Amino acid sequence: MKTAHMWMSLRDYLKNTMNYSITLEELKQVALSIATLARDTVNYVYTLTTSSQQDLHEAMIWVDKAMMEENTISKLALAIEAYGTAYNVLIYSLTGNYLNAVAKSLLKSSDYLITSLYSANVLPVSVILYRELAQAYMDSPESLCYALARLNTEMFTYLFILRLVSTQPSTTPSPLTQTSTPVINQTHQSTTTVVTTITVTMTLQPHNIMVILLVTVIITGLIAVLLALVMLSLRKRATQSVT
Amino acid sequence: MRFKVIESLFYIVLIVLFIAETTVLHASIYSVERNRHMIIVAVNRAENGTYGGVSADLYVNVACPGNGHVYVETAPLSELDTQASARVAAMVASTVANTSFNACDYFVSIKANTSIIGGPSASAAVAVAFTASLLDIPLDESVVITGMIMPDGSIGPVGGLPEKLEAAAGRRAKVFLIPYGQEIAVDYVVEEEQGTGYSGQVVKQVQVNLTELGSKLGVRVIPVSTIYEALEVATNRVFRSPLIINITDILGKYMDYIKPVLNKWITDEVSDINNTMRETEYKLGKTSLPIDLRDFVDEAKNEINSTISTAEKYENQGLLYAASSKYFQALIYSKWLKYVVELYVNESSFNHILRGLNDSAQLLLELIGIHASVESMDINNLSVLVGSTSRVFEALMYLDNAVSSWRNNDLITTAYYLGYAEAS
Numbered sequence: 001m002k003t004a005h006m007w008m009s010l011r012d013y014l015k016n017t018m019n020y021s022i023t024l025e026e027l028k029q030v031a032l033s034i035a036t037l038a039r040d041t042v043n044y045v046y047t048l049t050t051s052s053q054q055d056l057h058e059a060m061i062w063v064d065k066a067m068m069e070e071n072t073i074s075k076l077a078l079a080i081e082a083y084g085t086a087y088n089v090l091i092y093s094l095t096g097n098y099l100n101a102v103a104k105s106l107l108k109s110s111d112y113l114i115t116s117l118y119s120a121n122v123l124p125v126s127v128i129l130y131r132e133l134a135q136a137y138m139d140s141p142e143s144l145c146y147a148l149a150r151l152n153t154e155m156f157t158y159l160f161i162l163r164l165v166s167t168q169p170s171t172t173p174s175p176l177t178q179t180s181t182p183v184i185n186q187t188h189q190s191t192t193t194v195v196t197t198i199t200v201t202m203t204l205q206p207h208n209i210m211v212i213l214l215v216t217v218i219i220t221g222l223i224a225v226l227l228a229l230v231m232l233s234l235r236k237r238a239t240q241s242v243t
Numbered sequence: 244m245r246f247k248v249i250e251s252l253f254y255i256v257l258i259v260l261f262i263a264e265t266t267v268l269h270a271s272i273y274s275v276e277r278n279r280h281m282i283i284v285a286v287n288r289a290e291n292g293t294y295g296g297v298s299a300d301l302y303v304n305v306a307c308p309g310n311g312h313v314y315v316e317t318a319p320l321s322e323l324d325t326q327a328s329a330r331v332a333a334m335v336a337s338t339v340a341n342t343s344f345n346a347c348d349y350f351v352s353i354k355a356n357t358s359i360i361g362g363p364s365a366s367a368a369v370a371v372a373f374t375a376s377l378l379d380i381p382l383d384e385s386v387v388i389t390g391m392i393m394p395d396g397s398i399g400p401v402g403g404l405p406e407k408l409e410a411a412a413g414r415r416a417k418v419f420l421i422p423y424g425q426e427i428a429v430d431y432v433v434e435e436e437q438g439t440g441y442s443g444q445v446v447k448q449v450q451v452n453l454t455e456l457g458s459k460l461g462v463r464v465i466p467v468s469t470i471y472e473a474l475e476v477a478t479n480r481v482f483r484s485p486l487i488i489n490i491t492d493i494l495g496k497y498m499d500y501i502k503p504v505l506n507k508w509i510t511d512e513v514s515d516i517n518n519t520m521r522e523t524e525y526k527l528g529k530t531s532l533p534i535d536l537r538d539f540v541d542e543a544k545n546e547i548n549s550t551i552s553t554a555e556k557y558e559n560q561g562l563l564y565a566a567s568s569k570y571f572q573a574l575i576y577s578k579w580l581k582y583v584v585e586l587y588v589n590e591s592s593f594n595h596i597l598r599g600l601n602d603s604a605q606l607l608l609e610l611i612g613i614h615a616s617v618e619s620m621d622i623n624n625l626s627v628l629v630g631s632t633s634r635v636f637e638a639l640m641y642l643d644n645a646v647s648s649w650r651n652n653d654l655i656t657t658a659y660y661l662g663y664a665e666a667s
Contacts, residue, residue: 094391
């Protein structure tokens with residue numbers, strides 16, 4: 001656990017640096033959202049790649065662990081790991097013939113993402129370190145893609161955090177968070193599982209529609225009772241007038 | 244009779260009321276709804292097996308406030324990747340538009356007159372249309388884009404570009420945006436071939452210059468690498484990409500600040516590598532290894548030396564984190580070597596090693612938990628805790644793998660996983 005300890009040593013060093021702050025409550029929401037984001041990305045990559053790769057299998061394990069994890073930091077760490085791994089699989093499985101071009105596109109994206117983070121006064125130390133790593137791999141497109149995919153997913157995650165925290169996030173978890181990511185052992189089995197997951201997602205009703213239906217039923221019910229009372233009184237009058 | 248009329252009226256009023264209320268309430272779910280339309284192009288397969296370009300219509304709607312739901316409708320039905328890519332496109336759009344993903348709901352409708360082959364190539368168009376909706380910017384509908392949206396906003400490569408370009412021209416497109424690096428496309432043509440005593444069809448590979456093909460068709464072909472560039476063209480520059488900061492300068496300042504920590508990391512790693520190698524050499528001197536393991540030891544030593552050389556090169560260039568990463572790699576090799584010898588000499592040590600590493604991981608997780616149990620935390624602190632936690636989980640995963648390998652009597656792989664876990 002050498003590097004884990006080394007990373008912790010950065011904590012003391014950066015104690016007094018000024019940066020964006022996040023509350024534990026916000027962090028809980030963020031962890032859930034990032035885990036969902038990672039799960040969706042893993043599913044996206046899964047639908048696009050034809051082979052069952054070891055790395056994608058690993059990403060699926062990370063996502064499942066992230067969805068089940070209760071500790072906030074662990075949930076977030078597992079989700080980011082899954083997200084980054086899935087992105088790497090996407091790059092290597094679909095862009096193999098265009099690695100040079102993809103590396104340049106990733107570098108451009110990286111510049112935009114760093115600019116956005118810097119403008120928001122958020123530049124986490126991990127971003128700085130991973131960008132330096134990418135710098136070292138400039139003449140090797142394959143390694144550069146690997147380093148940039150990791151860096152960009154990390155930055156995209158922090159931007160996602162910023163948006164969630166700076167605008168009022170929804171407190172209702174997405175129905176998507178209630179489904180689990182398939183863990184693959186065999187290609188054919190897992191394909192079926194993914195189909196099931198997405199079908200469930202698409203058939204779930206948004207809670208807004210349920211609320212509307214409930215309110216509609218209540219209002220209509222009240223009006224029905226009122227009308228029934230009017231009808232009863234009319235019937236009574238009709239009976240009286242006949243007698 | 245009169246009562247029956249009143250009763251019928253009662254039911255009619257009830258039905259009308261129900262419909263009216265649902266309509267009124269439904270209309271009030273979203274306070275903002277914005278629609279955008281784009282032409283998209285795809286490839287379809289004809290009955291004779293040839294491929295051709297087809298166009299379709301993409302309609303998107305962004306409705307806020309929402310819950311981050313993404314709804315996809317395709318006619319005819321498409322493959323799953325269209326749905327998955329729409330979700331990633333929505334996430335990218337919300338980031339570019341600087342809005343919270345969960346603040347809106349996203350609707351995609353794709354209508355085509357013919358069956359199209361599924362794939363992610365419409366996802367860049369979906370991301371552009373979503374972003375334009377979120378930012379309330381008009382789109383130039385004579386711009387057609389094809390490309391795979393990547394989770395960070397990059398636009399990745401797609402296939403069938405010549406056919407798609409022809410389809411775009413068929414819809415009177417003026418500009419066709421393609422992924423960067425794909426200006427020269429590879430196409431396949433079927434040709435009749437006749438030789439002595441035989442005749443048949445052969446598939447030949449040809450290169451197509453899309454810019455040239457585009458000018459023949461009256462379409463300007465522009466390569467784009469990110470959604471930012473695509474948006475600039477598709478909105479006639481109403482959308483402007485952010486001005487990129489001087490990244491080298493900014494990062495240089497930060498790196499200077501953390502330089503002492505990185506130097507300490509490197510010193511620690513080098514010292515750990517040296518100690519591990521000394522210990523291993525000592526054990527090797529007292530052990531007679533079988534030939535396959537001796538070969539492995541030699542290869543591992545060469546690998547360690549070459550990795551250290553690369554690390555030193557980075558260190559000399561002042562790329563300290565890159566150097567530290569390379570030393571970390573060398574450290575993994577040295578630990579691997581250590582455990583190969585240790586497990587060969589004493590097989591029963593496996594459980595002891597495993598327990599020790601597991602205990603260290605759990606202790607570190609507890610420590611991280613203590614640091615994380617605060618009311619609020621700085622993003623730097625968060626990034627450090629997340630970085631550290633990731634490495635502990637990585638170590639735990641490798642320990643699980645080590646157990647599986649040990650059960651399969653695979654000493655070398657077991658040693659690798661143990662080495663990786665210890666270095667992580």
